[in-house]
Amino acid sequence: MSTATEAIRIIPKSPGANDEGQWLEVSMGPQHPSTHGVFRMDVVLDGERIVKLKPVFGYLHRNHEKIAENESYLGSMPYTDRLDYFCSLTNNWAYALAVEKLAGIQVPERAEYIRIITAELTRFQNHACLIGFLTQDMGASGTPLMYAFREREKILDLFESLTGARMMCNYMRFGGCRVDLPAGWIEQARAAVASFPRFLDEFEQLLASNEILMARTQGVGVLSKEFAVNAGVSGPVLRASGVNYDVRKADKYGIYDRFAFKIPLGEHGDTYDRYMVRLLEMRESLKILELALRDIPAGPIVDPKTKIRGFRPKPGEAYAHIEAPKGDLGFYLISDGSSNPYRYRVRPPSLVNLTVLEELCIGHNVADVVVILGSIDIVMGEVDR
Amino acid sequence: MFGEGILKGLAETARNFFGSYVSKDRLTTVQFPEQRLPQIEAARNFPFLVYDGEDWQQGMRCVSCFICEKECPPKCIFIEKSTDKKPDAVGKPQFYPKVFNIDVSVCMSCQICVEVCPFDAIKMDVAFEHSTNNRFAGLLWDKKELAKPNEYYRQIHPIEAAAVDAALAEERAKVAAKAKAAADAKAAAIAAAAASTSVEVATEK
Amino acid sequence: MTLETIESEIEANVPGCVLEIVSNPSPSGQHSLRIDPAHAVAIATFLRDAEPLRLDYCSNVTGVDWPGKEISEKVKIKKLVDGVEQEVEEVRKTQTLGHLEVVYHLYSMEKKHGPVILRMSTEDRADRVHLPSLTPVWRSAEFQEREIFDLYGVIFDGHPDLRRILMWDGFQDHPMRRDYVEPDDFEYEPTPHDEVLERARQHRTIMGVQ
Numbered sequence: 188m189s190t191a192t193e194a195i196r197i198i199p200k201s202p203g204a205n206d207e208g209q210w211l212e213v214s215m216g217p218q219h220p221s222t223h224g225v226f227r228m229d230v231v232l233d234g235e236r237i238v239k240l241k242p243v244f245g246y247l248h249r250n251h252e253k254i255a256e257n258e259s260y261l262g263s264m265p266y267t268d269r270l271d272y273f274c275s276l277t278n279n280w281a282y283a284l285a286v287e288k289l290a291g292i293q294v295p296e297r298a299e300y301i302r303i304i305t306a307e308l309t310r311f312q313n314h315a316c317l318i319g320f321l322t323q324d325m326g327a328s329g330t331p332l333m334y335a336f337r338e339r340e341k342i343l344d345l346f347e348s349l350t351g352a353r354m355m356c357n358y359m360r361f362g363g364c365r366v367d368l369p370a371g372w373i374e375q376a377r378a379a380v381a382s383f384p385r386f387l388d389e390f391e392q393l394l395a396s397n398e399i400l401m402a403r404t405q406g407v408g409v410l411s412k413e414f415a416v417n418a419g420v421s422g423p424v425l426r427a428s429g430v431n432y433d434v435r436k437a438d439k440y441g442i443y444d445r446f447a448f449k450i451p452l453g454e455h456g457d458t459y460d461r462y463m464v465r466l467l468e469m470r471e472s473l474k475i476l477e478l479a480l481r482d483i484p485a486g487p488i489v490d491p492k493t494k495i496r497g498f499r500p501k502p503g504e505a506y507a508h509i510e511a512p513k514g515d516l517g518f519y520l521i522s523d524g525s526s527n528p529y530r531y532r533v534r535p536p537s538l539v540n541l542t543v544l545e546e547l548c549i550g551h552n553v554a555d556v557v558v559i560l561g562s563i564d565i566v567m568g569e570v571d572r
Numbered sequence: 573m574f575g576e577g578i579l580k581g582l583a584e585t586a587r588n589f590f591g592s593y594v595s596k597d598r599l600t601t602v603q604f605p606e607q608r609l610p611q612i613e614a615a616r617n618f619p620f621l622v623y624d625g626e627d628w629q630q631g632m633r634c635v636s637c638f639i640c641e642k643e644c645p646p647k648c649i650f651i652e653k654s655t656d657k658k659p660d661a662v663g664k665p666q667f668y669p670k671v672f673n674i675d676v677s678v679c680m681s682c683q684i685c686v687e688v689c690p691f692d693a694i695k696m697d698v699a700f701e702h703s704t705n706n707r708f709a710g711l712l713w714d715k716k717e718l719a720k721p722n723e724y725y726r727q728i729h730p731i732e733a734a735a736v737d738a739a740l741a742e743e744r745a746k747v748a749a750k751a752k753a754a755a756d757a758k759a760a761a762i763a764a765a766a767a768s769t770s771v772e773v774a775t776e777k
Numbered sequence: 778m779t780l781e782t783i784e785s786e787i788e789a790n791v792p793g794c795v796l797e798i799v800s801n802p803s804p805s806g807q808h809s810l811r812i813d814p815a816h817a818v819a820i821a822t823f824l825r826d827a828e829p830l831r832l833d834y835c836s837n838v839t840g841v842d843w844p845g846k847e848i849s850e851k852v853k854i855k856k857l858v859d860g861v862e863q864e865v866e867e868v869r870k871t872q873t874l875g876h877l878e879v880v881y882h883l884y885s886m887e888k889k890h891g892p893v894i895l896r897m898s899t900e901d902r903a904d905r906v907h908l909p910s911l912t913p914v915w916r917s918a919e920f921q922e923r924e925i926f927d928l929y930g931v932i933f934d935g936h937p938d939l940r941r942i943l944m945w946d947g948f949q950d951h952p953m954r955r956d957y958v959e960p961d962d963f964e965y966e967p968t969p970h971d972e973v974l975e976r977a978r979q980h981r982t983i984m985g986v987q
Contacts, residue, residue, distance in 0.1 A: 244942055244943060245942065245943040245944060245945065248943040248944070250928075250953070252953065253952060253953055258645055259642075259643060261643065261684060261687075261688075262643060262644075262645040262684065263645070264682075264684075265645050265680060265682035265684065288803075288804070288805040288807075289803050289804070289805055290803075290804065291803075291804025291805075330581065347612055347614070347615070348612050348613070348614060349614065350614060351614035351615050351616040351683065352616065352681065355680070355681070355682070357682050357683065357684075365687070366614065369613060369614065369731075414916075416834060416886050417833070417915060417916045417917070418916040419834060419835055419836065419915065419916065419917020419918075420917075421836075430886055432834070432886040432889070436889075437884075437886075495687060495688055496639060496643070496688050496690075500803065501802065501803060501804075502802060502803070503801050503802045503803020503804075503805065504801055504803060504805070504807065505803055505805035505807060506805075506807060506837065506882050506892055506894070508836065508837075515836060517836060517837050517882070519837055519839055519880070519882070521841060529841075530839075530841050532837070532839040534836060534837040534839075534882075538920055538921075539920065539921070541920070542916060542917060542919055542920055571943060572943075
């Protein structure tokens with residue numbers, strides 16, 4: 188994080204070339220509604236065109252990893268909620284998975300189903316809201332966003348009745364989940380899931396052929412396949428560039444291998460494809476949800492052998508990653524046999540996806556930066572940790 | 573088609589407006605202070621200490637074992653142990669907290685203290701209107717402010733409380749049975765001792 | 778493909794490299810490969826491009842701090858005691874230097890396998906903290922290596938833009954190191970614990986308040 192001195196600065200294009208005109212260095216953010224949090228970009232402009240763009244992080248840095256090194260294994264669980272605060276349940280899952288790998292814990296069948304249901308609901312609400320934010324960044328003053336929030340409300344109600352909190356769920360535990368589904372939850376979830384296809388049709392009808400959306404997104408911020416792979420981009424941004432890589436299929440963590448679903452792929456890798464991939468992914472999530480809500484078995488929700496108090500895994504290390512809504516979310520843990528992790532590392536998908544931001548933006552207008560950044564889908568809680 | 577989208581949007585608004593007279597589902601706004609949504613069983617806000625019976629000091633379940641203080645992720649619990657003992661929820665003599673403070677400005681409502689407590693002494697409250705004009709003292713709750721009766725717990729988390737009550741009743745019955753057995757054994761021993769002495773006395777005579 | 782075959786593949790294709798398999802005793806069974814910094818870029822390029830592996834996706838890059846330990850060992854030495862040579866046991870204490878370690882988790886998007894874990898260590902924790910950057914091989918390492926430079930103080934040679942990323946430019950120390958001392962900024966806290974309590978006491982006496 189570099190300290191901002193001036194918000195706007197005029198700089199010469201090259202030393203001694205003043206007559207050709209000047210570049211303008213603009214500090215975009217950190218208090219800017221389009222940057223989705225406290226995020227800054229040092230942008231160098233040639234007129235309205237982007238010449239250079241340097242992302243600046245650290246405004247929300249609280250050294251989550253250091254805090255976790257001084258916390259018991261269980262004590263870090265509520266902190267993971269606060270990484271990507273839109274998707275606390277997938278964060279919980281990734282961390283629980285890493286600890287389960289580290290200590291060799293088995294998860295009962297019912298807990299696996301609950302994990303899949305909550306993770307896919309999280310993915311659905313994240314993508315719906317992201318599309319809402321993206322259109323708002325383009326000037327569609329709130330209508331798609333409000334539609335998305337209306338549906339998200341149903342999902343948050345489900346989360347609240349299950350976990351007691353709407354966003355900071357703190358629900359997964361090592362070897363299962365914290366509490367069992369309350370009575371009537373599955374019926375409520377089925378009703379919500381059954382109502383989503385109608386919402387998606389409406390959403391698609393509203394946006395997919397919208398002229399402004401197409402003009403603002405098609406051909407904007409094109410990310411090539413090779414560069415996306417090399418830059419470690421993951422999640423919908425990667426798949427919009429046509430790379431078939433989804434951790435749910437590649438790693439088959441949990442019980443994802445039991446569900447038939449497709450991975451939507453983009454063709455051009457532009458902002459429109461990133462939007463479309465998310466829309467299609469929501470439909471695939473609904474397929475998984477329908478199957479999981481139909482097949483969920485009865486049984487225990489947590490491995491009874493796992494200790495709540497005094498949990499000390501044997502020395503060693505483990506890395507586990509999952510397909511979070513934002514991308515490939517990984518947790519790397521080193522245990523030295525004590526009750527705290529020796530090393531606790533989060534592999535944040537939002538941060539790594541920002542690697543490509545400069546390349547995507549160069550040559551476009553300032554207004555397009557807002558749209559491109561919106562389509563990458565970042566949450567600063569995770570970027571800065 | 574120009575204007576089609578606007579008409580569609582207006583139709584949706586009109587449907588919601590007139591529909592709100594007919595269907596309760598379309599009337600989503602809750603007039604908050606007057607109206608409230610029904611409580612959810614799993615809801616959680618800040619922790620409180622459960623006590624049994626009438627006297628909050630006598631019936632407090634907490635035995636000041638420091639587990640919640642150690643496990644609390646943001647370290648917002650502060651406990652000082654008593655020097656004497658009093659009977660706990662199941663009747664065993666135990667220490668009790670001389671000081672039990674929770675700084676709710678630091679608490680993040682994660683419920684880990686509830687999960688790790690082996691004595692069912694700390695539970696999550698659902699009350700949320702706690703604004704105060706003092707940032708420090710007003711948000712540092714002591715033992716008296718935290719103590720709430722078991723009836724209140726039953727009221728806010730009925731299903732969970734029923735399970736806890738059943739487990740505690742079983743535990744109490746076990747302790748009582750053990751105490752009774754011990755008392756019986758003691759009485760029997762005394763009786764036996766008395767009998768043997770009387771026999772000795774008799775033989776002496 | 779096991780780690781042993783990967784090791785022999787690399788040894789056959791990158792001449793002169795020094796590899797070591799670091800076994801992981803935990804149930805996860807994720808063993809790793811320690812590579813020597815001098816050949817790191819060649820090894821990384823080989824792993825990325827060579828056909829059987831094609832580890833084109835560098836997922837996670839992270840630092841680990843291993844501070845120096847004091848090792849006390851009993852040594853038997855011969856000494857002249859009262860003119861007679863005797864064996865005397867003596868406890869000798871040595872301070873190890875410690876090192877910083879960088880761990881790379883590699884996957885293949887094309888072949889969908891992984892992780893292959895690479896580790897590199899610096900020589901110590903003070904001055905000899907240079908390691909080659911793998912950003913030219915995998916661009917995804919760029920921000921994560923910057924983060925390691927910021928939080929651990931490993932200097933990556935060949936990194937295109939090695940600046941602090943999370944802390945501000947004027948910041949001095951590396952906060953993720955295990956011996957990092959927090960700045961002594963005291964803030965009133967109603968429920969002070971252990972070291973905070975101690976600090977609060979010190980500040981109160983300095984300020985003249987009980």
